Structure formats: structure tokens, C-alpha cells
Amino acid sequence: MTGRGREVPARPSARGDEAAAGGPLHAERAVLAPTDELSVLLVEDDDGDAILVEELLSDGNLTVELHRATTLDAALDTLGTRHVDCVLLDLGLPDSVGLSAVERVRAGVRPPALVVLTGHSGVDLGVQAVAAGADDYLVKGEVDGDLLGRSVRYAVQRRMSVEQQRALYRSEVRAAETARLERALLPTPLVQDDRIDVMVGYVPGGNGLLGGDFFDAVERPDGTVLCVIGDVAGHGPDEAALGATLRTAWRTIVLSDTPPEAILPLLERVLVPERARPEVFVTLCQVVISADRRTAEVYLAGHLAPLLLRDTAAEITPTARGRALGIPVTGGWESQSVDLGERWALMLYTDGLVEATVASSGGATGSRTRQERVGVDGLRRAVDSALEHGVEGVVERVFRRVRELHGGPLADDAALLVLGWGGDEGVPGERTATLADSEEWVR
Numbered sequence: 001m002t003g004r005g006r007e008v009p010a011r012p013s014a015r016g017d018e019a020a021a022g023g024p025l026h027a028e029r030a031v032l033a034p035t036d037e038l039s040v041l042l043v044e045d046d047d048g049d050a051i052l053v054e055e056l057l058s059d060g061n062l063t064v065e066l067h068r069a070t071t072l073d074a075a076l077d078t079l080g081t082r083h084v085d086c087v088l089l090d091l092g093l094p095d096s097v098g099l100s101a102v103e104r105v106r107a108g109v110r111p112p113a114l115v116v117l118t119g120h121s122g123v124d125l126g127v128q129a130v131a132a133g134a135d136d137y138l139v140k141g142e143v144d145g146d147l148l149g150r151s152v153r154y155a156v157q158r159r160m161s162v163e164q165q166r167a168l169y170r171s172e173v174r175a176a177e178t179a180r181l182e183r184a185l186l187p188t189p190l191v192q193d194d195r196i197d198v199m200v201g202y203v204p205g206g207n208g209l210l211g212g213d214f215f216d217a218v219e220r221p222d223g224t225v226l227c228v229i230g231d232v233a234g235h236g237p238d239e240a241a242l243g244a245t246l247r248t249a250w251r252t253i254v255l256s257d258t259p260p261e262a263i264l265p266l267l268e269r270v271l272v273p274e275r276a277r278p279e280v281f282v283t284l285c286q287v288v289i290s291a292d293r294r295t296a297e298v299y300l301a302g303h304l305a306p307l308l309l310r311d312t313a314a315e316i317t318p319t320a321r322g323r324a325l326g327i328p329v330t331g332g333w334e335s336q337s338v339d340l341g342e343r344w345a346l347m348l349y350t351d352g353l354v355e356a357t358v359a360s361s362g363g364a365t366g367s368r369t370r371q372e373r374v375g376v377d378g379l380r381r382a383v384d385s386a387l388e389h390g391v392e393g394v395v396e397r398v399f400r401r402v403r404e405l406h407g408g409p410l411a412d413d414a415a416l417l418v419l420g421w422g423g424d425e426g427v428p429g430e431r432t433a434t435l436a437d438s439e440e441w442v443r
Contacts, residue, residue: 032157037063038085040152041112043075043101044068045093049140053088053117053148060149072096072104079108085156086113089134091120099132106133110163113155117143135159187247189217190255191225194428196293197345197420201395201434203403204413205352211235211413212243212282213350218254223291226254226263229348229417230284231303238276245274246282260288264301264333268325281326285348288335293421296346297335301325304354304376308338309345309420313383315376345391345420347383352414353398354379359407374405391420396434 040057044050050068057064067084069075072095078084087105091098105114115136116129126137135155138148189198198217205211212232219225228250232239249270253263263286271282283303289296298306298316302324305316322333340346356374374382379402386397395416403410420429 032153032160035063037065038152038156039065039083040067040086040088041075041078041084042066042068042088043070043072043093044088044090044117045070046090049090052140056143056145056148057152059145060152061146062149062152072101076104076108079105079112084112085159086115086152088115088117088152091116091118091125091129099128102129102132102134111159113152113159115151115155117148187216187251189431190251191217191219193219193223193225195422195426196225197391197418197422197429197431199391199395199416199418199420199430199432199434201399201416201432202413203352203399203410203415205235205410211352212239213352213413213415214243214247215348215415215417216247216251217417217419218251220254220257225289225419226260226286227289227346227348227417227419228284228286229303229350229415230282231350231415233279233281233283235413239280242271242274242276242280242282246271260286260297260299261333261335264299264322264325271326275326281324283324283351287346287348287419289340289346289419294340294342296338296340298338299333299335301333302327304349304351307347307349307380307383308340309347309383309387309418310341310343313347313380313387315380340421343421343423345418348417348419349379350413350415352410352412353402353416355412356402356406356410356414358405374402378402378405391418392430393432394418395432399434 042050042053044053054066057066067078067082069078072093075087075089079087089101089105091101093101096104102114102116105111111133114134115138116126116134117138117140119140121139121142129137135158136151138151143151189200191198196219200215200217202213212234213230214232215227215229217225217227228247230243230246232243232246246267250263250267253266258266264284267284282301284299284301285303285306286299286301287296287306288299298320300318300321302322305318305321307313308316316338318336320334320336323329323331354373354375358372358374358378379398382398382401382405383394385401386394389397395418398416399414402414422429
């Protein structure tokens with residue numbers, strides 16, 4: 001048994017390396033196994049009572065790694081430095097009064113099971129102790145080994161059940177947040193022409209922060225199809241909210257039959273008052289596909305030019321690149337015409353894909369070093385490789401290929417929007433949406 005001040009010899013521990021690491025053997029279990037060893041912290045300033053508790057635990061059919069603290073402050077220090085399954089707490093400590101000890105133990109981030117073991121036999125005090133957060137209340141003179149053993153095991157099991165419920169709640173909240181994020185970032189494209197391929201996807205960055213990438217596609221009554229992809233500078237909830245706001249605003253403006261050349265000025269008018277800071281800007285690419293599906297008008301607002309996918313991927317050479325939205329300089333946005341041909345696909349993307357770095361093995365120890373970015377050329381090669389298996393599923397294959405090049409989760413979030421046309425034969429196009437789930441993609 002270890003602690004400050006007086007000490008009682010501890011029983012040998014079979015916990016081994018895992019105990020040294022501070023991890024419980026039952027951490028991933030829902031039910032405590034009879035053979036599990038429990039780490040118990042006895043907070044008791046009386047040596048005689050400490051020896052009695054140790055003997056009772058020995059008689060209680062428990063495998064215990066027992067530690068001791070003689071003051072509440074020492075107990076809290078122990079809880080901060082090692083894993084403890086259960087605290088056996090005496091209320092008569094020199095540095096605490098009444099139930100304040102229960103409240104201070106329970107104030108931790110993930111408090112262990114707590115059994116009050118004291119000489120006070122009052123029923124009211126026991127009820128108050130449980131109300132304050134204790135899992136059980138036992139009187140020293142009225143407890144034997146079996147009762148103490150059961151109380152410790154039941155208290156630990158209750159704590160495990162609470163953690164399971166908390167984890168389930170977090171999972172449900174996360175699922176709800178993911179669903180909201182999916183609705184905001186992967187909108188249902190309003191494209192009625194079922195011969196057009198519409199494939200979209202989003203991969204969150206590995207830093208755990210939300211990004212402001214957004215995209216959308218809308219078909220107008222005259223048959224033209226407008227699509228957009230944008231990237232809000234920065235990361236975090238403000239940028240993510242702004243990205244969702246701009247996507248909604250863009251769709252609303254498009255549905256109001258605003259001329260394509262007037263959309264970006266109106267979107268900037270939405271951006272300026274909505275952004276959290278005056279330095280926030282947005283890069284954006286808007287494409288207007290003609291009703292006959294042969295040509296497109298491309299608007300670039302400080303954004304990367306789309307890739308034109310035929311037999312291979314080729315970047316559309318920009319001839320009319322405009323400034324990013326929100327930049328306080330003169331200049332607007334002009335379109336450039338692109339001849340698409342009879343069969344084609346356009347890939348719009350955000351810079352999270354091209355700014356990913358290529359991981360390579362180097363050095364005498366074989367450590368991985370960052371040497372260069374994937375870049376547009378690297379992305380084109382990744383797209384060419386993905387197209388070898390056809391257009392279906394190309395978005396997810398491109399994501400996975402860039403991730404392989406990077407050697408793990410991307411540092412920045414990335415979005416893809418692919419629109420394609422297979423000709424006038426009337427063959428239905430592909431409609432897919434990929435939201436990379438973080439549990440798989442962050443590994």
C-alpha cells in the first residue's frame with residue numbers, strides 16, 4: 001500500500017505492465033469479470049483501520065492492488081497520477097469536513113467508483129453521502145469481507161455502466177452532428193437530368209477542426225446546370241457555418257434565375273457581413289454547363305481551375321482568373337468558355353487535395369519525411385489511376401489515393417464535385433455522395 005505519511009505493506013500485484021501504464025484491464029468491457037484485478041485507493045488516516053480494511057478486502061474474494069492516502073489532498077494527487085477503479089473514503093480526515101471529501105473526489109473529470117467507509121452509523125449521513133455522489137455507504141463496525149467485496153465490485157460496475165452510457169450518448173450526439181454536417185456539406189443536387197453524373201464527396205482534415213469547404217449543383221428550367229465549389233479561409237465552427245451559409249445563399253441566388261455573371265457579386269455581399277473577421281476570404285469556382293452539354297462557362301474567384309476528364313485528366317488553363325471573394329481590391333469575375341465535347345467529366349476540388357504532402361521513407365532509420373506537395377500534377381495522376389476502374393466510385397478512389405500519397409489523414413479538409421456527361425444515348429448517370437467517416441479516415 002502506498003501513500004503519504006504512515007504506510008501499511010501492500011499485497012503483491014499481478015497487474016504487471018498494464019498497472020504501470022495506468023490502464024484498467026476492464027477498460028473496454030461492459031461487465032466486470034470475476035478475475036479482474038481492481039485498483040483501490042483507501043483514504044484513511046488511522047493505521048489500525050487501514051489494516052482492518054486490508055484484511056476485509058483479502059476476505060472479500062477480490063484481487064486488489066491497494067494504495068493508501070492519509071489525507072484528502074494526497075488522495076487527489078494520487079487520482080491525478082494513476083488509474084484508480086474505486087476509492088474507499090473515510091469521512092473523518094484531517095483536511096476535510098463532512099461530505100466535502102465526497103464532493104471533491106466527485107469533482108474530477110472521470111471520477112472513479114466511490115464507497116464511503118466510516119465509523120458514523122447515522123442513516124441520514126449515509127443518504128446524504130449517496131446524494132452527494134458516493135456509490136455506497138458502509139459502517140466499519142458493521143461490515144465483513146463479503147459485504148465490502150460486493151460493495152466495491154458493484155460500485156465499480158456502476159461506474160463502468162455510467163461510462164458506457166456516456167460513450168453511447170457521445171456516439172449519438174456525434175452521429176447527429178455528422179448527419180447535420182452531411183446535410184450542409186453534401187446537399188442533394190437539384191439536377192433533374194438523370195443522364196448527368198453528379199458525384200460529390202468530403203473528407204474532414206485530421207486535425208479534428210471543421211473546415212469551410214462547400215459545393216452544390218443546380219439545374220435551371222432552361223436546361224443549364226450551374227455548379228460551385230468553394231473554400232472559406234481558416235478552420236473552425238465559424239468557418240464551417242460560413243461555408244454552409246454561402247452554399248445556401250448560392251443555391252437561393254441560382255434558383256432566383258439571377259444571370260451567372262451576377263451571382264458572385266451577390267454572394268460577396270452575403271459574405272462580408274456574415275464573416276466573423278474582416279480578413280476572412282473565400283475562394284470559389286463556378287461552372288455553368290450549357291443546355292446542350294457541349295460547352296461550359298468557368299468563373300474562378302482565386303480558386304483552382306477544374307480538371308477536364310476525358311481519356312485522362314487535364315487542368316483547364318485559366319484565362320480569366322478573378323480575385324477571391326472578400327478581398328478588398330478592385331476587379332470582378334469574368335468567365336472563360338470551355339469546349340467540353342461529346343463525352344466528358346469535370347472535376348472541381350478544393351486545395352486540401354493538392355496541398356497534401358507526399359510522404360516518403362528516408363534516412364538511416366527509415367523515418368518518414370515530408371518532401372513535396374501532391375500538387376495539381378500529382379492529383380491528375382491520382383485521378384488517372386482512379387479512372388482506370390471507371391467513373392463509378394471515382395471520388396472515393398481519388399480520396400484514398402491522395403491519402404496514401406500523404407501517408408495518413410489529410411491535414412486539411414478536402415471536397416470534390418464531379419459532373420459528367422456520357423453522351424446523348426440516354427444512359428443514366430452516376431449519383432453518389434461520399435462523406436468520409438472520421439472513425440475510419442483518421443486512422
